[in-house]
Each structure stands twice: as C-alpha cells, then as structure tokens.
Amino acid sequence: MSKFKYIVVALLLSACTSDDTDTLIENSNTLTNYLQDRSVENGAVIACAGNTEDDTVSVEIFFYPEEDATNYRLYETSSTDVDSNDFLNYNRIFLNDAPVFNGYLRKFTGEFTTERWFIVSFEKDNEIKLSNPIRLKNESQPTLFANAISINQQLSQMPLFNWNVNSEMNNAIFFQVLSTINNDLISGTYTYENQFQYYDTSNVILNITNGTPPDLVLGDDYKMTIMDVSVDNWINEIFVSQFTVE
Structure with a gap:
C-alpha cells in the first residue's frame, strides 16, 4: 500500500499568518479554507483521471469511495505551473459525481482545455480524506x-x-x-x-x-x-x- 500511494506528502497545517487569513476570507472555496481546524488524512483517497476516447477535452476523474464516506469534492489548480502540494493553490470545482461499476467507483466528469492539478476529497468518521495530486495531461499526453x-x-x-x-x-x-x-x-x-x-x-x-x-x-x-x-x-x-x- 505504501508504494501504491506513490509519493505520500506529510500534511502539516500550520497556523495561518495574517496574509493567509486574508486570502481565506477572500476565497472560501480554497482547499486550505476547507481543511482549517479539521482532522485530515492525506493520500487516503485512491483517485486517477483520464480523457475520454472520443474527446480529449472531456476528462473523467475516478475515485474509490470508502464505505460510509460522504461529501465528495473536487479541487483544482489554475494550471500545472504551481506547487501541487500547496493547498492554497486549489479551489473547489462544482461538478456532479456519478457511480461507476455499481458504485464501487465514482467519477467527476468535466471539460478542460488547459492542464491542471486535481485533488479529490471526502469525509469519513469526522475526518477529511484527500487524494494525492492528480496531473491532468489531456493535451500533452492523451489517454x-x-x-x-x-x-x-x-x-x-x-x-x-x-x-x-x-x-x-x-x-x-x-x-x-x-x-x-x-x-x-x-x-x-x-x-x-x-x-x-x-x-x-x-x-x-x-x-x-x-x-x-x-x-x-x-x-x-x-x-x-x-x-x-x-x-x-x-x-x-x-x-x-x-x-x-x-
């Protein structure tokens, strides 16, 4: 399992500076804002993404929902030229999720003309669980x-x-x-x-x-x-x- 999670980044949520606080107030949809004062497990959501066969702009983000998980969310960066491990770079994107293979998996589907990073999250047992960053490559390396x-x-x-x-x-x-x-x-x-x-x-x-x-x-x-x-x-x-x- 340790290899499966690939590169596990230690999650250290330090106290926000005054500048950070201003940023959170300005944008309540940042991942950092969502995680503030919450118990978090990083690298705990199994997730990946790929474009569809007929349209590289159409992208599916698959994830494995644990039993009793709730509040599925998707966060994105504005581009790939950012630190993918800095949660301040992620904002929530509101896409509906749908079951795949009887609900063993779920997926978000959207259209993306520029590449970026994604993080999938859900909640379970009063804890927020996050995926490792997912690199969108639908233009540079289509599925x-x-x-x-x-x-x-x-x-x-x-x-x-x-x-x-x-x-x-x-x-x-x-x-x-x-x-x-x-x-x-x-x-x-x-x-x-x-x-x-x-x-x-x-x-x-x-x-x-x-x-x-x-x-x-x-x-x-x-x-x-x-x-x-x-x-x-x-x-x-x-x-x-x-x-x-x-």
Missing part, C-alpha cells in the same frame, strides 16, 4: 485506448489476462475490473505487474472486491477493463476487452 488484452483460458473459469505496457517509465500501477457486459463489477484489483488471473490474488496489492467473487459461468460473456496509471495519477492507457468463458 490511449486499446483492446489488446491476451486472455489465456487454459485453466477453466480462471482466465489469465496479460497486456503490454506502453511506457514503463510512465507506469506506476494497474487497475483491473472484471465485470459483466452491463458493467456490473465482479472483481476490482490493483497490481504492479501487467497480468492478473481470476481469482488468484497472489500479485494483488489492493483488492476492492466485496467478499469472495463468484465463479465465472461457462459460456457467458464478460468484460475486462484495465487502467495503466502513472505516478502522478494520470491514466496512460485504458484496455477494454470482451470474452466468453471457456
């Missing part, structure tokens, strides 16, 4: 889309999935979702390796599946979705492939 997933079904009902890495330098982690054709999540896992076998969790570093996943049904169709995510939480590539269980 790629592919269906080239190798599926080995030598072991019946335990397909082995392999996929190529577009750039090992840009990759930090992979997120895999096995679902029905209607996008009902069956299993959700994270690995460092570019392979996953249903349901072998020996190389899984984080499992968001609730309980034990069901046996796959012979002859039924399923879908595998894989996100190749960078160290700054941008989705380098999304793989989607449909298959029939043998």
Whole structure:
C-alpha cells in the first residue's frame, strides 16, 4: 500500500499568518479554507483521471469511495505551473459525481482545455480524506485506448489476462475490473505487474472486491477493463476487452 500511494506528502497545517487569513476570507472555496481546524488524512483517497476516447477535452476523474464516506469534492489548480502540494493553490470545482461499476467507483466528469492539478476529497468518521495530486495531461499526453488484452483460458473459469505496457517509465500501477457486459463489477484489483488471473490474488496489492467473487459461468460473456496509471495519477492507457468463458 505504501508504494501504491506513490509519493505520500506529510500534511502539516500550520497556523495561518495574517496574509493567509486574508486570502481565506477572500476565497472560501480554497482547499486550505476547507481543511482549517479539521482532522485530515492525506493520500487516503485512491483517485486517477483520464480523457475520454472520443474527446480529449472531456476528462473523467475516478475515485474509490470508502464505505460510509460522504461529501465528495473536487479541487483544482489554475494550471500545472504551481506547487501541487500547496493547498492554497486549489479551489473547489462544482461538478456532479456519478457511480461507476455499481458504485464501487465514482467519477467527476468535466471539460478542460488547459492542464491542471486535481485533488479529490471526502469525509469519513469526522475526518477529511484527500487524494494525492492528480496531473491532468489531456493535451500533452492523451489517454490511449486499446483492446489488446491476451486472455489465456487454459485453466477453466480462471482466465489469465496479460497486456503490454506502453511506457514503463510512465507506469506506476494497474487497475483491473472484471465485470459483466452491463458493467456490473465482479472483481476490482490493483497490481504492479501487467497480468492478473481470476481469482488468484497472489500479485494483488489492493483488492476492492466485496467478499469472495463468484465463479465465472461457462459460456457467458464478460468484460475486462484495465487502467495503466502513472505516478502522478494520470491514466496512460485504458484496455477494454470482451470474452466468453471457456
């Protein structure tokens, strides 16, 4: 998990100077204002972002909502030329969030013509939880889309999935979702390796599946979705492939 969170920045909320106080009064939507006098856990929200397949201006910011989490929020900077770890640079952006894969994930969707940083937050147990900064790269490095997933079904009902890495330098982690054709999540896992076998969790570093996943049904169709995510939480590539269980 420590590697999965990548670069964990220690959160030290010091007392505001008079100048800081003036800034907070002028802009109540800053992230710093929201965090003031609150218990905060930094790097606690799993989140990433990527552009859509047909429109690089349209961006989806995905996050994993913990059980009983409330008050989902999204904050943004004005550009990428700022300190991404300085919360004074973030202002709240008001976008509706929607469930993905039965609500195992949620996402904000918006249109962005310039690149910037995002932070996702939610509240749980009287504490504000924050994601690590997410670097929007829809202009400089648009998310790629592919269906080239190798599926080995030598072991019946335990397909082995392999996929190529577009750039090992840009990759930090992979997120895999096995679902029905209607996008009902069956299993959700994270690995460092570019392979996953249903349901072998020996190389899984984080499992968001609730309980034990069901046996796959012979002859039924399923879908595998894989996100190749960078160290700054941008989705380098999304793989989607449909298959029939043998």
